[in-house]
Amino acid sequence: MTDQRATANALMCALIKGVYGNLDAAAETINARWGRGSSSKGTLSKRMSGALGWTLDDVFALEDAACRFPVSRFMAQRLEGLGPQCTNGNLLEEAGSISREAGEAVSAVLAAAQSAEAGDRSQAIAELADVERAVRRARQLLEAQE
Helix, strand or coil: CCCHHHHHHHHHHHHHHHHHCCHHHHHHHHHHHHCCCCCCHHHHHHHHHCCCCCCHHHHHHHHHHHCCCHHHHHHHHHHHCCCHHHHCCCHHHHHHHHHHHHHHHHHHHHHHHCCCCHHHHHHHHHHHHHHHHHHHHHHHHHHHCC
16 A cells, blocks of 8 residues: 555645745745745745645645646545445435436536636536546445445
């Protein structure tokens, strides 16, 4: 099993180096997002060295500003790997989830079809991915019952 904290740290380090170039720019991005001066070059240096862990506030601010989501994707992949024994789901809940996610996806796809904005297309893609995950969970539950 991989060291998940080390992986998340490596992803954040790559994001900062690749997008922001230096710790001052990354700290200013975090502070601008949350409207307070709680992040500094020194704090980010400690996080990058592994002496401190990354907060969700830091991850959200830096990923959102960069429009890149390496840590969020990493977290989502962890969930996809969980088997039915970890999800405690039942088929009725999963059927409801599929229905809800499919409805949201249809709405998002229709909005994207009528729009030229990339944000609408990316929202539709994200909604379709949610449908796929819901269907996959239901299938895992059914397969586990065999």
